[in-house]
């Protein structure tokens with residue numbers, strides 16, 4: 001019998017790539033999304049597929065559908081978006097987790113939570129392993145997202161302990177690729193769009209702080225592999241590309257690929273912006289037999305081609 005999979009946030013950047021992958025794996029996919037930061041454009045190519053259904057739905061409300069597996073991705077993910085609607089963001093994390101866990105309980109489905117490296121906050125341990133409890137400001141401008149995602153993790157583990165719901169918790173590190181929204185505000189899309197328009201490249205701070213960027217195809221491959229692991233493997237599991245770069249190096253890489261006339265402009269670093277971030281992915285390598293395959297140069301090349309087409 002065909003496996004039915006619910007993807008919340010399926011019309012977003014990562015969610016739409018996950019829907020693509022699951023359909024190629026022969027699943028029936030139900031995509032639930034309120035289109036707050038996602039777009040129907042991301043899934044337009046799937047709308048005629050008999051194994052794909054789109055439900056316009058807000059995960060802060062209960063949902064009843066028949067499903068065998070749930071990937072819970074619905075949540076604003078870019079700092080620009082989640083800081084614009086902080087209360088809605090916490091609700092998407094917390095009520096969304098409760099509603100999807102209740103659905104998993106009712107339907108007997110496995111459920112995977114798209115958690116985040118932000119649960120580590122501005123980390124004092126480097127690189128970050130899953131055992132690290134994090135260094136998060138509970139009252140700052142990022143806390144709606146960081147604490148919302150931390151609470152969602154707590155809920156997942158409580159439903160697992162209390163009600164034996166088969167859970168999977170994945171901590172996703174910075175991910176990039178085609179279908180990021182051009183005005184989403186994250187660093188990769190900002191730099192590429194700025195370079196393509198010959199606008200200044202806006203580096204916040206002095207550019208010495210770091211991130212580790214994972215190409216979206218590698219990321220969704222890991223999510224699907226995690227869902228297929230035995231019930232006793234619940235995570236949390238770091239998924240990302242450990243190749244760490246400074247934000248200045250990223251700007252120079254993008255400028256090298258795009259060409260053009262942009263110059264670099266330094267702006268103030270936002271409050272609570274983490275100084276460094278690099279996943280320790282030893283557990284993902286061994287448990288999923290997975291490691292990222294796409295280099296930053298190749299992934300940025302694909303992403304630049306995508307944005308060039310979009311902007312032209």
Ligand code: NAD
Nearest residue numbers: 009011012013014034035036037038058059074075077175
């Ligand atoms: P995105 O904004 O493109 O996708 C999020 C999707 O969720 C959007 O389609 C949006 O419309 C939908 N959504 C938001 N609130 C909703 C609600 N209340 N009900 C229903 N749908 C709602 O962002 P993304 O980068 O694709 O992120 C997807 C998931 O992965 C998020 O949970 C995010 O926290 C997590 N994540 C992403 C990254 C990254 O670097 N992209 C890193 C860590 C974690």
Ligand code: UDP
Nearest residue numbers: 079185186187188190202203204211247273
């Ligand atoms: N950043 C930047 N210029 C931009 C957008 C972001 O220098 O135009 C910086 C941001 O301050 C952060 C890093 O790039 O240090 C990654 O930001 P992003 O919003 O992509 O992700 P997150 O902060 O959630 O890791």
